[in-house]
Amino acid sequence: MEEKEKEQRAYETLLATTPKILRILSNELVLRIIRLLAKKPSCAMDLARKLKEHEQKIYYHLRNLEKFGIVELLKKEERVGAIAKIYRVRYPAISFKLFEDEKIVNKKVRIRELRFFKPFIKRGKLNATLIIGSPDPHGKYAAQASDGCCAIDLALFLGSLIKDPSLPNYKLDTEVKKEDLEKNLILVGGPKSNIVVDKVNKNLPIYFDFHREWNIYSPLSKTVYAEDDIGVIEKIENPFNSKKKILVLAGKRFKGTRAAIIALIRHLKEIEKGNKFDPSIIAKVVRGVDRDADNRIDDAIFLE
Numbered sequence: 001m002e003e004k005e006k007e008q009r010a011y012e013t014l015l016a017t018t019p020k021i022l023r024i025l026s027n028e029l030v031l032r033i034i035r036l037l038a039k040k041p042s043c044a045m046d047l048a049r050k051l052k053e054h055e056q057k058i059y060y061h062l063r064n065l066e067k068f069g070i071v072e073l074l075k076k077e078e079r080v081g082a083i084a085k086i087y088r089v090r091y092p093a094i095s096f097k098l099f100e101d102e103k104i105v106n107k108k109v110r111i112r113e114l115r116f117f118k119p120f121i122k123r124g125k126l127n128a129t130l131i132i133g134s135p136d137p138h139g140k141y142a143a144q145a146s147d148g149c150c151a152i153d154l155a156l157f158l159g160s161l162i163k164d165p166s167l168p169n170y171k172l173d174t175e176v177k178k179e180d181l182e183k184n185l186i187l188v189g190g191p192k193s194n195i196v197v198d199k200v201n202k203n204l205p206i207y208f209d210f211h212r213e214w215n216i217y218s219p220l221s222k223t224v225y226a227e228d229d230i231g232v233i234e235k236i237e238n239p240f241n242s243k244k245k246i247l248v249l250a251g252k253r254f255k256g257t258r259a260a261i262i263a264l265i266r267h268l269k270e271i272e273k274g275n276k277f278d279p280s281i282i283a284k285v286v287r288g289v290d291r292d293a294d295n296r297i298d299d300a301i302f303l304e
Contacts, residue, residue, distance in 0.1 A: 012111050013093040014069055021068045021094065029053065030061050034070070034089055041074045041088035041280065062087055070094070075280055086280075112268055113161050119245060120184050124163035128184035128247075130155065130170040133194035138174050140195075145173075147189035147250075147257045154188065154249065157265045173197075182241040189257055190214065190250045197250055203239045204248060205275070205283040206232050214252050218285060220277040221304050225285060228253035229297065231260030233271055235282035255297055259288030263300035276304050 016022070024030060032051055036042060044062055048055040065071040066087070074088045114121060120128040133145025151170070171180065173195045181196070191198035191208050201207050206218045216225040216232060231251035238244035249264060251257040263286040264271060275283045285304045288297035 011093045012091055012115065013095045014091040016068070016094055016096045018068075019096065021070070022096065024061075024064050024068065024070075025094070027061070029057070030065065033058065033061055033065070037071060037087060037089045038092070041086050043077070043084040043086050045079075045084060075278070112272070116268055116272060117158075117161065120186060120247060121158070121161055125166060126158065126162055126169055128186050129180060130158075130186045130188065131173055131176060131180075131194065131196050132170060133189040134172040134174045136174075138195070139193075139198070141192050143193040145189050145193035146254045147193065150249075150254070150258045150261050151188045153265065154186075154261050182238070182244065184244045185238065185246045187246060187248045187250065188261070190252055194250070197248060200236070200239060200246060200248070203236060204232075204234050205236070205278075205281050206234060206285060208250075208252070216252060216256075216285065218283075218304060220275055220283065223285075223304070225303070226252075227256075227287070229255040229259055229288040230303070231256035231258070231263070231286050231288065231300070233260050233264055233282070233284045233286065255288050258297050259286050259300045262288070262297065263302070266299065267302070270302055 029051070033047055036047055036050060042050075044055050044058040047053075047062075048058045051058070062071065066073065069090060071087045072090050074086045077084045077086060120126070130151065132148045132151050133143070135145055135148060137144050155169070176196055181199070185196070187194060187197050187200070189197060191201045191210075192214055197208075205220065206216060208214050209217045209224070212224060213226070216230055217223070218225070228251070232248065234248045236246050236248070238246045249257060249260040251260055263284070271282065271284050273279060275281055284302060286300040286302055289299040289301055290297055291299045
């Protein structure tokens with residue numbers, strides 16, 4: 001926890017188990033490597049070029065940083081016949097506990113949720129617009145959205161993370177103006193019933209295929225998902241403003257959208273792992289499950 005004059009800031013930290021980690025961090029080049037990786041996951045070759053250092057020296061420091069858990073291997077890429085290892089920083093802070101003492105008890109800070117919803121939540125306020133489909137026939141498909149009630153569960157969840165709600169926090173897709181598209185957006189519902197999702201559909205890693213009766217298609221697994229209870233959770237760069245983000249929670253039908261929202265609320269840790277075929281992107285496919293057999297989806301399982 002970092003105390004500020006008007007607020008507290010919480011950071012996830014690596015709890016160091018050996019003082020050797022402090023010796024590693026005393027190297028100025030190591031700190032420069034960490035700062036670059038914090039901005040963008042990279043390989044040793046890219047880091048060496050940016051830092052104007054020999055690649056073997058960068059490799060040496062990366063191995064030490066990985067050994068102590070400061071960085072981790074994100075993925076491997078094939079480059080001109082060679083395999084490049086892409087690393088990322090795991091934590092923004094490192095702590096070293098000198099001895100056991102009485103802990104300070106405070107209310108739980110929901111680090112995982114706040115980390116995932118960055119930048120949709122900023123300093124205790126919603127920093128995004130929640131967009132749902134209009135319940136009236138609208139758009140080129142003259143569809144009526146039935147996903148609005150799903151958004152109630154999502155809104156309650158977001159409300160538990162926000163200290164200072166401002167009104168209004170949502171818009172119907174038919175009310176969205178050009179300038180609205182350039183903000184952080186949380187989109188609920190598929191492209192047939194939410195015209196904003198239709199606008200960004202081509203930018204989604206896992207998208208809805210108009211030519212396949214709006215089935216969900218994943219180029220990552222080469223799989224077509226046709227069932228009504230299939231949903232997707234995807235976080236992407238906003239194509240209308242590269243400095244903003246978009247979170248999509250959608251299904252082919254109402255059941256799929258509900259499954260996506262339930263998965264987000266109940267299984268955020270799994271979502272943070274990224275797609276199992278490409279962990280560097282947040283693009284998950286889920287199937288709704290009726291655990292208590294009351295004919296309503298109340299949980300979700302992950303398909304990829």
